[in-house]
Amino acid sequence: MPEEVGALSKVRIIDLTDERAIYGAKLLADLGADVVRPEPPEGDPLRRRGPFCNDDPDQPSLWHAFFASNRRFISLDLETQTGLDQLTGLIANAEIVLVSEGAFGTSDLDFDVAMRANPALVWVECSSFGSEGPWKDYLAPDLVAGALGGSVSTTGDVDTPPLKAFGDLNFVVSGCYAAIAALSALYHAKETGQGQRVDVPVHQCIASCLEHVFMWYWYSDLLGPARGRALERRGSLHWSNMYVVMQAVGGTIMVTPTPDIDAQLTWLIEADEFEDLFEPEFQDPANQAQFMARLMEVLRTFVGSKDVEALFLEAQSRHAPYGWVLPIEKVGENPQLEARDWWHPYSIGENVVKGPGTPYRFSQTPWQMKPYGETDVDAERVLQDLGWDNDR
Numbered sequence: 001m002p003e004e005v006g007a008l009s010k011v012r013i014i015d016l017t018d019e020r021a022i023y024g025a026k027l028l029a030d031l032g033a034d035v036v037r038p039e040p041p042e043g044d045p046l047r048r049r050g051p052f053c054n055d056d057p058d059q060p061s062l063w064h065a066f067f068a069s070n071r072r073f074i075s076l077d078l079e080t081q082t083g084l085d086q087l088t089g090l091i092a093n094a095e096i097v098l099v100s101e102g103a104f105g106t107s108d109l110d111f112d113v114a115m116r117a118n119p120a121l122v123w124v125e126c127s128s129f130g131s132e133g134p135w136k137d138y139l140a141p142d143l144v145a146g147a148l149g150g151s152v153s154t155t156g157d158v159d160t161p162p163l164k165a166f167g168d169l170n171f172v173v174s175g176c177y178a179a180i181a182a183l184s185a186l187y188h189a190k191e192t193g194q195g196q197r198v199d200v201p202v203h204q205c206i207a208s209c210l211e212h213v214f215m216w217y218w219y220s221d222l223l224g225p226a227r228g229r230a231l232e233r234r235g236s237l238h239w240s241n242m243y244v245v246m247q248a249v250g251g252t253i254m255v256t257p258t259p260d261i262d263a264q265l266t267w268l269i270e271a272d273e274f275e276d277l278f279e280p281e282f283q284d285p286a287n288q289a290q291f292m293a294r295l296m297e298v299l300r301t302f303v304g305s306k307d308v309e310a311l312f313l314e315a316q317s318r319h320a321p322y323g324w325v326l327p328i329e330k331v332g333e334n335p336q337l338e339a340r341d342w343w344h345p346y347s348i349g350e351n352v353v354k355g356p357g358t359p360y361r362f363s364q365t366p367w368q369m370k371p372y373g374e375t376d377v378d379a380e381r382v383l384q385d386l387g388w389d390n391d392r
Contacts, residue, residue: 006032007365011095011186014038015071016109018046018100019142019168020202021126022067023175025098028182029070030358030367033096036382037068038076038087039375040104044068053351065348065372066355073375074382078108086379092117095189096182101127102139111197121195122185126178130201140202145170149206154213157235173209174202212239242292245325246300251308254323255299257292264295267318273302348372 008031015025015037029035037044046064053059077083087105091097091114099106111123128145129135135148143164146152151170155163181198189195216239217229236245236254243256257264268274275298276282282291303311308324315322326334337343344357346369358367376382 005365005368006030007362008033009365010034012036012093013096013098013182014090014094016097016099016103016105017126017178018103019171020100020128021098021124021171021175021178021200022046022100023172024124024126024178024182025071025175026067026069027176027179028096028098032365032368035071036074036090037071038074038090038105041075041077043075043375044073044104053348053353059351060348062348062353062355065346069346069372070370072382073373074379075375076105076379078105083379084108086383088114088117089383091121094118094121096122096124096186098178098182099123099125101125115195115197119195120189120193122182122189122198123195124178124182124185124198124200126174126200126202128201129203130199135203142168142170145174145202145206149203150210150213151206154210154233156233158232160233160235162233170202170206174200174205177205177208241296244296244300246303248303248306248308248311252325253303253308253312254325255303256321257295257299258321260319261295263318264299264320267320268298268302271302274298275301344369346372 008028011028011033013025013028013033013035015022015029015035017025025035025037044064046068047061048057049061049063050057051062053062074086076086078087087108091109097114099109114123115121125131127136128140129138140148143152146165146169147162149170151165152162155165178200181200185196185198213230216223216231220229231239238244242258243254245252246255265274265277268277277291277295277298281287282294312322312324331337342357343354346353346355361367
């Protein structure tokens with residue numbers, strides 16, 4: 001194994017998650033934690049989730065290689081007392097256990113027993129709706145989680161149905177919350193010696209990300225643009241109407257005149273495309289809302305005649321925060337990511353593929369990618385290699 005240099009080096013974690021929290025385990029593993037992911041003898045079902053190398057279902061899963069990065073995999077037969085003892089021993093010597101309700105091994109665990117054996121243990125449990133409430137026994141795949149959490153209802157245009165978010169975005173959110181919860185509870189445990197159980201319901205994670213949506217619901221009587229208790233679905237349109245994805249030549253671009261509206265007006269003047277923005281009616285402070293609405297109309301015409309890449313580059317040179325909306329193939333070729341060596345080679349079986357790196361960079365504890373492999377069925381040897389029987 002490579003030398004442990006990550007920010008969480010020597011933090012021992014057991015990963016018993018499914019899609020709802022596996023990204024949280026990845027974030028902690030990529031930070032250098034020593035993460036062990038037990039699997040049943042027949043293998044982790046997430047290893048069969050596509051896409052696969054070379055689009056061949058008989059090849060390793062690219063999905064699993066990414067979301068289960070930097071982990072050690074161990075096969076445990078929990079139908080046997082030996083397997084149960086091995087899992088119990090791992091947990092007794094871990095700092096953090098990440099659990100998804102119903103995932104492999106979770107029905108064989110007893111939180112109270114684990115805490116008695118390891119009082120400083122941090123136990124993070126991610127479920128669809130939490131351990132209490134009328135929906136506590138319900139299940140929710142990513143699409144259902146987004147629908148019941150409210151995120152799906154904000155997508156799409158006013159004349160279209162709601163849209164599913166890209167990928168497993170809702171479970172990526174709950175994974176982030178699980179990692180944050182684990183680190184917060186670990187800090188408390190290091191300071192006090194006291195572990196705790198942390199409940200991370202996907203439903204609450206999604207609802208907490210709706211930000212201004214609830215403000216419109218609760219305070220629509222105080223907010224002029226509101227037509228009811230909630231804003232209509234608005235597609236790419238920000239609630240303030242000041243951030244709009246517009247069509248340019250060759251692509252789309254997110255346009256906003258903020259934070260320096262005077263600088264945006266100067267640009268329009270230089271291009272002789274300011275139209276009627278300086279008419280007296282728009283100079284009256286009482287008509288500011290009408291002025292801003294007209295400014296966005298003028299910008300739409302202005303943007304529509306410009307090449308999208310040239311417009312983006314000029315906007316950035318003027319410190320105007322326009323954002324070129326890049327399709328996936330453009331992100332894959334992005335020169336900024338390339339210049340920072342963000343893409344990383346993943347060795348997956350006999351294949352080497354290019355994949356995403358980490359969303360951070362530490363100067364003293366750099367990220368590293370450990371080898372990715374199959375499940376090791378020699379559990380006793382793995383346990384000896386881990387050395388987790390030693391005092392922490």
